[in-house]
Amino acid sequence: MLEINNLHVKLEDEDKQILKGLSLTVEAGKVHAIMGPNGSGKSTLSYVLAGRDGYEVTDGSATLDGDSLLDMEPEERAAHGLFLAFQYPVEIPGVGNMTFLRTAVNAQRKARGEEELSSGDFLKVVRAKAKELKIDAEMLKRPVNVGFSGGEKKRNEILQMAMLEPRMCILDETDSGLDVDAMKLVAEGVNALRSEGRAFLVITHYQRLLDHIKPDVVHIMANGRIVKTGGPELALEVENNGYADILAEVNAGVNA
Amino acid sequence: MTTAQALSPRAARRAARQESTAAFIATLTPPQGPAWAAPLRKAALERLADLTLPDRRDEYWGYTNPDRLIAADIRPAEVFKITDEPPMYQGIDRLKLVFVDGVFSAADSDALEGDGIEISRLADSGDIHWAKDLYGTLEAKGQKPVARPLGALNSALATDGVLIRVTGKVSRPVSLIYRRGSEDAAVVLHHVIRMEPGSELTLLENGPVAARANMCLEADVADGAALHHVRTMGRDHERKGVTHVFARLGAKSLFKSFSLSMNGRLMRNEAQVWLEGEGGVAHVAGAALGDGTFHHDDTVFITHSAPGCESRQVFKKVLRDGAVGVFQGKILVEQPAQLTDGYQLSQSLLLDEKCQFLAKPELEIYADDVKCSHGSTSGEISPDHLFYLRARGVPEEEAKLLLVLAFLAETLDEIDSEDIANDMRLRLRRWLERHAH
Numbered sequence: 001m002l003e004i005n006n007l008h009v010k011l012e013d014e015d016k017q018i019l020k021g022l023s024l025t026v027e028a029g030k031v032h033a034i035m036g037p038n039g040s041g042k043s044t045l046s047y048v049l050a051g052r053d054g055y056e057v058t059d060g061s062a063t064l065d066g067d068s069l070l071d072m073e074p075e076e077r078a079a080h081g082l083f084l085a086f087q088y089p090v091e092i093p094g095v096g097n098m099t100f101l102r103t104a105v106n107a108q109r110k111a112r113g114e115e116e117l118s119s120g121d122f123l124k125v126v127r128a129k130a131k132e133l134k135i136d137a138e139m140l141k142r143p144v145n146v147g148f149s150g151g152e153k154k155r156n157e158i159l160q161m162a163m164l165e166p167r168m169c170i171l172d173e174t175d176s177g178l179d180v181d182a183m184k185l186v187a188e189g190v191n192a193l194r195s196e197g198r199a200f201l202v203i204t205h206y207q208r209l210l211d212h213i214k215p216d217v218v219h220i221m222a223n224g225r226i227v228k229t230g231g232p233e234l235a236l237e238v239e240n241n242g243y244a245d246i247l248a249e250v251n252a253g254v255n256a
Numbered sequence: 257m258t259t260a261q262a263l264s265p266r267a268a269r270r271a272a273r274q275e276s277t278a279a280f281i282a283t284l285t286p287p288q289g290p291a292w293a294a295p296l297r298k299a300a301l302e303r304l305a306d307l308t309l310p311d312r313r314d315e316y317w318g319y320t321n322p323d324r325l326i327a328a329d330i331r332p333a334e335v336f337k338i339t340d341e342p343p344m345y346q347g348i349d350r351l352k353l354v355f356v357d358g359v360f361s362a363a364d365s366d367a368l369e370g371d372g373i374e375i376s377r378l379a380d381s382g383d384i385h386w387a388k389d390l391y392g393t394l395e396a397k398g399q400k401p402v403a404r405p406l407g408a409l410n411s412a413l414a415t416d417g418v419l420i421r422v423t424g425k426v427s428r429p430v431s432l433i434y435r436r437g438s439e440d441a442a443v444v445l446h447h448v449i450r451m452e453p454g455s456e457l458t459l460l461e462n463g464p465v466a467a468r469a470n471m472c473l474e475a476d477v478a479d480g481a482a483l484h485h486v487r488t489m490g491r492d493h494e495r496k497g498v499t500h501v502f503a504r505l506g507a508k509s510l511f512k513s514f515s516l517s518m519n520g521r522l523m524r525n526e527a528q529v530w531l532e533g534e535g536g537v538a539h540v541a542g543a544a545l546g547d548g549t550f551h552h553d554d555t556v557f558i559t560h561s562a563p564g565c566e567s568r569q570v571f572k573k574v575l576r577d578g579a580v581g582v583f584q585g586k587i588l589v590e591q592p593a594q595l596t597d598g599y600q601l602s603q604s605l606l607l608d609e610k611c612q613f614l615a616k617p618e619l620e621i622y623a624d625d626v627k628c629s630h631g632s633t634s635g636e637i638s639p640d641h642l643f644y645l646r647a648r649g650v651p652e653e654e655a656k657l658l659l660v661l662a663f664l665a666e667t668l669d670e671i672d673s674e675d676i677a678n679d680m681r682l683r684l685r686r687w688l689e690r691h692a693h
């Protein structure tokens with residue numbers, strides 16, 4: 001589904017290379033996790049895939065179901081089924097959460113040549129999904145993320161994901177800032193969406209989220225690259241020993 | 257006659273200004289009108305002679321050049337007819353009063369009557385005793401501490417307008433509709449409103465007035481009365497004009513004024529409000545959108561004279577392609593006005609680098625127990641906000657539109673009627689859609 005090949009990315013305004021030949025394939029129906037030290041480039045990868053300004057792709061490719069993501073506008077990527085749950089969701093004063101959600105859902109449907117949802121149908125769906133995530137109706141009326149707690153913002157990201165029903169979901173540290181119960185809710189939200197035709201890339205620092213969202217594959221990212229790939233046991237190893245051993249082993253391999 | 261050499265430079269400047277103002281006044285033709293107004297007009301002309309015409313060097317004319325608001329040559333402007341959107345306030349039951357080129361048109365208007373309200377034309381000859389005590393009075397009061405000579409000019413020259421006395425709670429808004437017939441009319445309108453204690457009214461104004469307009473509204477809002485004023489100007493591109501709102505508020509009274517201004521070449525909207533009774537509330541707000549040669553100036557002066565009053569100024573401008581926005585706003589809190597709650601916000605959203613926002617926010621406080629805040633900012637659409645919306649699939653133009661509307665939302669919140677606010681949202685959305693790249 002998602003294929004990233006030898007991706008090199010630098011900052012547009014600075015001579016700073018962040019992704020240095022990153023390759024990764026996520027198959028349909030699978031959950032992949034990415035772990036890696038702070039500053040290794042995980043969020044940068046997610047931003048570049050979603051189409052944020054400020055980065056320059058100097059080499060490599062990224063495709064979703066064979067279509068090159070890097071040539072598309074952010075809204076086209078979204079309409080193609082890519083979704084990024086942000087590490088730091090922004091507050092947008094003056095834009096109502098409901099207006100925003102409806103505009104987004106209908107814009108994507110329109111882009112895909114589907115019929116727009118009537119406001120009645122839309123309301124019904126939102127209310128039901130919000131309830132599952134324990135987002136109360138009052139929060140839906142407020143402007144996007146304004147005055148939301150950290151955990152509420154993260155749940156709001158998952159609500160958007162549930163409404164938009166993307167095929168490729170990238171979750172950037174959606175677990176950070178969540179209490180234990182909220183983490184369960186978020187994980188349930190994600191698990192409810194797991195299906196044959198949908199894949200997840202879950203960026204996290206903690207094994208705890210992966211207890212709830214069982215990954216098929218775990219990647220370790222360091223210094224702008226995937227340096228090791230394995231099964232769920234890799235996450236446990238990180239949890240217990242940190243990155244030092246893995247990185248030492250990788251370096252030894254490189255130097256050998 | 258004293259020679260110029262004998263005067264100090266300052267006195268010489270004043271003498272020169274008085275001389276050119278006198279020459280300007282000599283060119284004017286004072287209008288025919290009711291006998292009661294004649295002495296009031298004469299007094300206004302004398303005020304103007306004394307104040308002299310505005311000048312770029314005046315403190316509150318530094319950002320806006322008054323010349324084209326005064327020049328003898330009016331510069332014709334194409335009569336702009338709006339055919340691509342429904343008329344304003346279409347679904348709102350209201351008393352319609354139509355002015356064509358600044359002349360009241362009885363044929364196009366509803367009858368001048370209603371429950372709890374007395375309405376007459378300024379151009380009528382009848383002796384309207386209450387108006388006699390009010391016409392030009394608030395304008396004259398408003399000449400201090402800052403001169404507003406174009407207000408005096410208005411009182412002297414106004415040919416028409418409405419005189420409204422409100423005695424009850426009037427549920428049907430009075431809707432002043434301006435239409436243009438000629439390309440080169442210069443229109444001077446003066447409305448006077450007296451809100452008796454406990455009365456209520458919503459006054460709507462909309463439509464292109466003239467190639468050049470000088471409009472004045474004097475409102476005396478007695479104890480416990482409430483006046484809601486909502487005005488839209490535009491979309492005529494060549495519009496030039498100056499407006500003044502003078503409002504005096506009694507105890508526990510309310511005055512809310514909102515203006516939407518779209519397009520136009522040169523607009524100066526002045527508001528002067530006095531909170532003279534305990535517990536009065538005054539909100540003055542405006543949204544202005546323009547591009548290219550658009551120059552829009554809001555100059556607001558709110559004086560708190562009595563304790564426990566609240567005032568809000570909320571002004572936002574959306575500027576594109578070289579447009580210029582000006583905000584000059586003052587909260588003056590006099591010594592007796594303890595427990596004043598004053599708020600002032602002026603912001604502009606610059607859609608490109610060619611635009612300019614000039615702001616002069618001021619607080620002047622002589623009471624010690626007050627809560628006053630003011631802020632003035634100017635910025636662009638936040639790239640983070642834009643990306644967030646686009647990442648969810650909202651196309652760039654639609655995302656920008658949402659963010660511009662979001663920027664303006666706080667001004668629209670100042671309109672109490674949801675129906676009227678929604679009509680404004682529609683106009684804003686249409687303007688933005690027409691002006692999308």
Ligand SMILES: Nc1ncnc2c1ncn2[C@@H]1O[C@H](COP(=O)(O)OP(=O)(O)OP(=O)(O)O)[C@@H](O)[C@H]1O
Nearest residue numbers: 011018036037038039040041042043044045054087
């Ligand atoms: N716009 C930017 N300007 C300057 N430096 C940047 C920018 N974006 C990313 N970087 C730098 O690139 C590196 C990778 O950052 P990134 O946010 O992708 O890391 P991360 O792996 O997500 O870290 P964390 O685990 O802390 O979230 C960091 O050194 C960061 O400071």
Ligand SMILES: [Mg+2]
Nearest residue numbers: 042043044087
């Ligand atoms: Mg990160």
